[in-house]
Amino acid sequence: MRVCIDGESHEGVAIDVTGVAGEELVRAIRGQDASPRVDCPTPGPVHDHVSILPPASFDRRDALAAAARALGHESATRDELENARAELAALSPPPVDMRAVRRRVAEAGSEEERLRERVAELRGRLRARREMGADATAVEAKLDEATRQLSEAETERIAAEQALERAERAAREARDRRERCLKLEDRVANREREVRRDLAAAVWDRFRSAVRAVPGNATVGATPGEFDGDRLTAALAVARLAPLDAPVVVDGVDHVSGAGAAARLLDAPVIYTR
C-alpha cells in the first residue's frame, strides 16, 4: 500500500503516521475521502469490523462470522437462508386501497336515508292535501321524482356494498400474503442467527489461539461464545485470524509499539497513527 499525507508518500505493509485522525485514514482506505490518500486493495467484509483498533463498537459474533467466511467456511444452514430470502423477495403483497370503496358505501347509505325521509314527508303532504281537497298535482310530481331517486339510490347502495365485499375478499387474500411475509421474515432472522453462530463456532479454536497471542487480558473458553474480555482484545484477535488485504488502522494502542509490530501481530497491512 501507499499512503500520501501532505505531499509526503509512504510505502510498505506497515506505515507509521502522526497527527492524522484514525477515522480519516479509515475513510481514505474506503475511498470515501481523497486526503490523506491511501492506495490499497478494496476492504472486504471483515474490514468493516476491524477497520480501526480500538473499534468504537464490536459485535464479536458478527466479526467472527465474517472472518470465518473470509477463511472459506460456510454454514450448513446457508441454503435454507437463501431460500427463505428468495421466497420473501418474491412475495410482495398487492396494495389494497379500500378507502374509496368504504366511502362510497357510506355516502350511498346516507343518500338513501335522506331520500327515504323525503319520500315519507311528501307522502304525508300528499295525504294532507287530498284530505283538504286541495290540488295535489305539484306534490304528486315531487313524490314521483323523489321515489324515482330513492330507487336509484338503493341500486347504488347495493352496488357499493357488493363492491366493498369484493374488495374485502381481495384484502383478506392480501393479508394471507402479509401473514406469510411475517413468518418468512422471522425465519430469515432465525436462519441468519444460526448461520452466524455456525460460522463463529467454525473459527472458535483459531480465535482462542489468537486471543492468547495478542496483548490484553481476556479468557476464552473451549465452547464457542465463552469469552470474557474487552472489545479491543477480541478485535485484535479477529484481525489476527482473518485474512486482510486492506490495511487496519491502529490508533495509538499502548501495548503495540508501532506499525511494524502491529503488522506482524495481525499478519495484515497496518497504518499506525498516534
Place this chain on the structure above:
Amino acid sequence: MLVVLLVVTYSQGARTTLRNSCRSHEATVVRRLGRAALFKETELGAFLSLRLREKHGDDVQIERTSPLNEFEAVPESVREAAAAYENRKAATTPYDKFAAGTGHPQPDAMRDSDL
C-alpha cells in the same frame, strides 16, 4: 351489544406502533393479543386504530366486531351438533364420522352455508 374494534397488524413496524399505543392508552384497550388488540368502541379507540392505519397502511386491519349470539345467528341444528359432539363417548371419533347417519349436519353442508 358490546362492540369492539379489532386491530390486527401485519408487519414488525405496525406491531411495534400498536404495542406503544396500547401502553399509552391502557384505558381504551380491552385486550392485547400478540400483534392484535381489541379497543373499546369509542372515538379514542377509533382514533388509535385509524392513526395506526394512516402510518402503516395495508399492514393494519381494522374490524368492528360484536359478541356472537348463537341463539340469534346460529341455526339450532348447528348448536345442537356442537353440543352433542363435545359430549360424545369416543374422544377419537372425527366429527364427520360422528355426524354420519345422525340428524347432525355434515361439515361440507355447514361450510357452504353462511350464517
